[in-house]
Amino acid sequence: MRAVRPLRAAMVVGALGVVFGDLGTSPIYTVQTVFDPRDPHPIAPTSDNVYGVVSLIFWSVMIIVTLTYVLLAMRADNDGEGGILALMTLLKRWVEQIDPRTFIVLSALGILGAALFLGDSIITPAISVLSAVEGLKVVDPELHSWVVPLTALIVFVLFLAQRFGSGGVGRYFGPVMAAWFVVISVLGIHGITAEPGILRALSPTYAVGFVAGHFHVAFFALAAIVLAVTGAEALYADMGHFGRRPISTAWILIVAPALTLCYLGQGALVLHDVRNLSAPFFLLSPQWGQIPLVMLTTMATVIAAQAVISGAFSVASQAARLGYMPRLRLVHTSDREYGQVYVPWLNWFLMVSVITLVFAFRSSDALAYAYGMAVTGTIAITTILFFVVARHRWRIPWWLLAPAAAALLTVDLLFFAANITKFVHGAWLPLVIALAAFAIMTTWRRGRLLVAARRSLLEGPVDEFLQSLRSGEREVDVVDGTAVFLNRDPASAPLAFRANVDHNRVRHRQVLFVSVEVATAPRVDPAARVRRIDLGADDEGISAVVVRFGYAEPPDIPATLGAIRDLPVGVDPAAVTYFLSTVELRLSDEPGLAGWRKRVFLASSHVSSDASDYFRLPREQLVVMGARIPV
Template sequence: MNPSNPGAAPSGKAAITLAALGVVYGDIGTSPLYTLKECLNGHVPLPIVAENVLGILSMVFWGLMLVVSAKYVVLILRADNRGEGGVLALMALALREAGAGTRRALLYTVLGIFGAALFYGDSIITPAISVLSALEGIGVVSHRFDPYIVPLTIGILIALFLLQMRGTASVGRLFGPIMVLWFVTLGALGLWQIIKMPEVLAAINPLYAWRFVTHHAWQAFVLLGAVVLALTGAEALYADMGHFGRPAIRRAWFGLVLPALVLNYFGQGALLLSNPAAIKNPFFLLAPSWGVLPLVVLATLATVIASQAVISGAYSVTSQAIQLGFAPRMDIEHTSDTEIGQIYMPGINWFLLVSVIVLVLLFRTSGNLASAYGFAVTCTMVMTTLLAFVVLGRRFSGPWRIGIFALLGVMLVIDLLLFSSNALKIHEGGWFPLLVGMIAFTLMMTWKRGRVMLNERLHQGELPLEGFVEMLEASPPQRVEGTAIFMTGSAERVPHALLHNLKHNKVLHEQVVLMTIQSADIPYVTTRERVAVRRLGATFYQIVATYGFKEEPSVPAILRQVAELQPELDLDPMQTSFFLSRETIVAAKYPEMALWRRKLFALMNRNALRATTFFKIPPNRVVEMGMQVEL
């Protein structure tokens, strides 16, 4: 766990492991609902004979062992950014190695941002396919309910997204026990069938996967697009590391999740060997007839939890992108007084809800959605592996480094095979997450590029801070009572708002503070390192506050800390005014950005959350100085 993240997770090994079960493993834990059915009854229908069943089971088993266990749980979890994981945290580490402004930095940025952008596609598909596949179990009881599956799915999803504004602090305590019950049920149902047909355990031997691949090379390659359904959620292990810590995630995986998944997949295989007709829904047919309806209810609860995990993940990714400068400021609401990671973002929430409903109405069944699922996940897996080469290569040396590179090389080959297989499904539905990812990638890169250009334009009209304060204090204009705080993005230059105030109002406050809030490439900054105060002159002060990419800046909190460090600085709220610049984008005569990107950036800039709200500045103490900037 990250010690600088208070409230990141409950204390105690058992409590942390239970919490990890409830959040991290929802996605991969609900994969048995549809994976084997899609492998044997999907776009490459195969006869339900022992050779095919054991071959595919062996591919699923070794996929779990190599991709999830070896790559993510053992290896990738070591590539942490001060305890935080995820593709953006990995990108920040890689950028630190590359240096700013280099071609390698641009490459690492593209890899990280594209991987993060594709997560939004996954955040849309996971709730849709998970809830649909759970409710399709009703068809095992009676097909009379089939027409109600889609409306019920939409109703559950609407309720889920409406509840987001209340937060998951209270409901989250139930997630862990429910997921424990879910995984125990998975294992028990599978074990029951394995006892009846123990020969299915032969699929643990990788030779069965090898024989299947050699005898059905093309079919096996295409089927990788369905096998990957068993591995979805592996990225969540890495992304959620900061909430629960590496040990808890590993304990939960090897102690309960992996055994339960393996038992269930092998149980479904045993059922198909004894009753090939069960392929219509092998998961729910594992249960006795009296247990199907309770299993549908439990599966629905588990899929709602899985959906909650990716929705929360979308909020977290967006929040990190904002702090790293790849997304405009948005409204972020904390839903818990103790859990720093529990946030709610209305804009992202409603975007996901509308997209999920459209997806359910377009595809209507989990089988159809399986065609769209996998592409975004496997592409993100490739990005993670490529960035891991950079980060882990720096952390090890000698034989260890060679071994890490060799293992990552094998994993990259597997990731590329999975990605290539899923690329075949683009025309069948894979276009949807790709389209969402491309839109998100374009928005984030346009915002980053636009902000860089905007800052360059602003710097052209700024004066260096050095010497300016001495000159102003030597022959000051009319002084007025109170303290003026000028917000600026540069600690070395005079803020535009100060120059405009001097030019138009021709006055200067008794005390002047230049405040810069900057973001670091680490997730959290300790309180001791948060604020630096420097006296520039008799009445001039400079405050530089640094926040991690998983933190939210707060001007009142900064001022409280400054009051302790610099007691002679008068920061009485009723005597303090804040001065900010507000830029309006206008077309330049010789623009450096394409017209459509310039218009897109201007639109994003106009709709970005106001700085006063984002930085939690008291709105009744703010003066905004408008200015036009050519791009």
């Protein structure tokens, strides 16, 4: 037990640094944005409205973050992995029990949710860091010209640090966020002392009364109140980095109480003097503490960006394993936590996109209108998929699930509808990003299936090809050595094997076909890693196996084969020759995809990682052969 406690404490601190940055820094701009007089639908800071808004913020956080995500969604993990794609892969286990049309709709929702999250991953770092650096204007208005360039520099350094991994980043960020939550708690208590009556806002009657009695005001307020729950979707997506228990513990014991105190303190400050609405978060601090607070806030918002960046890496790695994105180069940054990955290509793409947004929008107020659309869409889709998973995973009858699902979806859809009112003011941005990502992901999936079908025609059945060797139809010389052919489909003859026989008229004495399957679980039991395929040619030195990896595991073929002692042919990883079948895609008039989708598919294929690197094949033992396939 003594060895476990330090690990748990370290994981909780790490979760503070990686998972809760976005949620933890929402108080910087939420209350200010709700009452922003420049809003297309301004809300007057009357006493009733302040009580109603603060109560609505508190109960929105409790319902969406605590109930929907921490207590419900995080229990529907896929062997420790979280996020929308984890829910979607769980659904695949019960595909036979779901109506095919319903499953197609649910799958499309899952991909759309993942695409919305990727859009959120671009906006969050920009608005988070901008809102903090804008605190310089509170200290000295003359510093406003430094805000944008300083923000861009901070973002650049943040993305440079990603290669150290979320665990390494969390070790440094965790203590900073622990200090952050202590500080905002103290600031909140200090604000509450100005108007202790604000504590009454904890009663749900104020939230309900605000919505029921002033619905035309409350509805538009929801578009800004949603800023208080941004980061909930990252909390779930980051679950594979730290696990459910450290994240739940950090939220219940540290993060939720600190956020509650800070929102109450800002509400009290506004009730005390409406002029404090210019910067209610920074004005919670006495004047002597404002410069240190701006510095701490800047560090905290950099960490806030980390939460969605880590989540984006998780989503991208899952999508690539499941066939919805090209095979991306992944760097696993932890030996202990398999979910901790770094995706270099995505990292640089996000960096360029975020810096572009910073220079395009130039203020957090302008970005705030764009922020909620992606978040509310992701939350609503997560809620739908969770209840479908709950029905099949825990066998809970629909008559019990339906009322809870209807209640939570009503809340989610109200937030989503409120954000639609900001569409022309910037809410279109995350939607455009998400639709572009959705089109790319679905196009890649469809194109990959078409290419696989055409490749199968070129390869032909493996049993027919082996029979042609036995009959002498193909005359080949047999040379000493062992050849391992990576094979896409166990039922087909590998393209490289066919090319070697047809063009070089040669085969090795020992031949092993290796097919790789990606499971819908993050990890595979080592005992079930390899499955033999009987080709009926063992006595001829030709055998086949299927190697299974979880979608969060690195597919290291040489290490896997070297660890297996009962293979039908002896494989010495240091002496074997690996043959890789490759295809060259070319644009054609073949049916199957629209012209624009063909071009998207071909463009996407260029970011795919090299297969030899992906499967850890040593270059000095590798031979690459293949064919052209029209798209």
